[in-house]
Amino acid sequence: MSDELATQPTLVQDNRPWVERYRPKSLQEVSHQTEVVATLQNAVTTGRLPHLLLYGPPGSGKTSVALALCRQLWHPSQWRRRVLELNASDERGISVVRNKIKHFASLTVAKGNNDMENYPNPPFKIIILDEADTVTPDAQAALRRIIEAHSKITRFILICNYVTRVIEPLASRCAKFRFQSLPPSSMKARLEWIANEQNCSESEKDLLDDILEYADGDMRQAVTTLQSVHSLAAGGAKVDKAALAEIAGLPPPAIVDMLWTALLSNSFDTMEKVVETLSAEGFSAQLLLSALVPKLVTDQDLNELSKAELAIRIAEAEKNMIEGGDEQLQLLTVCSLAVSCFEQSKTINQ
Incomplete structure (x- = not known):
């Protein structure tokens, strides 16, 4: 029985996804983000930490840095009680801010034990709000007031991909750290x-x-x-x-070639059928557009003005898809312009 209990934690650990198992446990293990790590390492040394706003592209290490920072501030037996981690995409309404976040932020902090002297044990708690750019504006405004009222015993770490979606009064209360895509x-x-x-x-x-x-x-x-x-x-x-x-979810070259052939057909109906087929098969419109860009840029039949128009339309389509636009409709919009451009170039060449 004792042998089974001894091996059980290892089995649980082995079953975790690799992205969780090999998440950096300390700031020293974080790759590439040198300036951010150096600044936060100083916060670990002194135990003084401002409110933080971490922003940058997905997968650049924002959440890992926030968790690694918390692990180094408190003893392993204590840091989970000092940290509240919320994913704002699931809990982004004003009721969560007024109830759950406000309640945790207002709790007093117990004094650290003597056996934890190797850790700074600062006299505050931390609330990590992941995907803060999806929090509604009303909830962000309420959060601003909570930050002001409880800053003495609570620090906030806001994590987002798009810093422009965080209201300025909230962003100005935080030290901003930009994360770069990893080389x-x-x-x-x-x-x-x-x-x-x-x-x-x-x-x-x-x-x-x-x-x-x-x-x-x-x-x-x-x-x-x-x-x-x-x-x-x-x-x-x-x-x-x-x-x-x-x-990786990328469209095979044969699929990209099929779409390219449909664009060259000068037939809207043909192109529309191919777009509908690819959408029904679950191919990502954003990845299809990314695969089309090199072909459009290097095509000899399109003039520079047509290439510029297509580049602008692709950028608009990607922005609309990020904001929740229909993928099939955005792909159809770009492909419609491409068919028109190819038809015009063909007429000019004749």
Whole structure:
């Protein structure tokens, strides 16, 4: 019975996704974000921490840095009680701010024990609000007042992708730290370490450069893709570059060529049918547009003005999709303009 209890924690730990298992446990393990880490390391040393606003692209380490900071501020037995982590995409209404956040922020802080002297144990709590840019404006306004009222015993760490969606009165109360997309060099070093820890085969390690290319600076996506590759290889499946593209959710070259052929057909009906088919099959409109951009830029038949119009329309479509626009409609809008541009260029050339 005692042997079973001894091995149980290891089994639980092994079942965690790699992105959680290999999340940095300290600020020293964070890759690339040198200035941010150096500043926060000073906060760990002194125990003085302002309200923070961490912003940048997905997978750049914002949440990992916030959690690593909390781990270094308090003893492992205590930091979970001092930290409230909320995902604003699930809990973003004003009622959550007025009830859950306000209640936790107003609680008094107990004094640290003597056996925890190796940790700063600052006399405050931390509330981590992930995806703060999705919080409604009314809730952000209420949060501003809570920050003012309870700043003596509570610090806030706001995490978002788009800092412009955080109201200025709230952003001005925080020290802002911008996270950059991770360069392939630092990402590869971390992926190689994870691959060695998991005893990945040489064929799996040979795909690391392709994984980094598809991840495009997103460490979370890179680690998840590597785990998917390892799982497929462990099941006896052959994992090559084509299979890797499918794992990453990228449209196969044949699909991109089919859409490109439809654009060159000078037929709106043909193009519309292809767009409907691809949307029904679940291909991402954003990834399809990303795959079309190199073809449109290098095409010899399109003039510079048409390329500029298409680039602007693609940017507008991506913005609309980020804000919740219908993917099929946005893809259809771009493809309609492309068909029109190709038709005009064909008429001019004749």
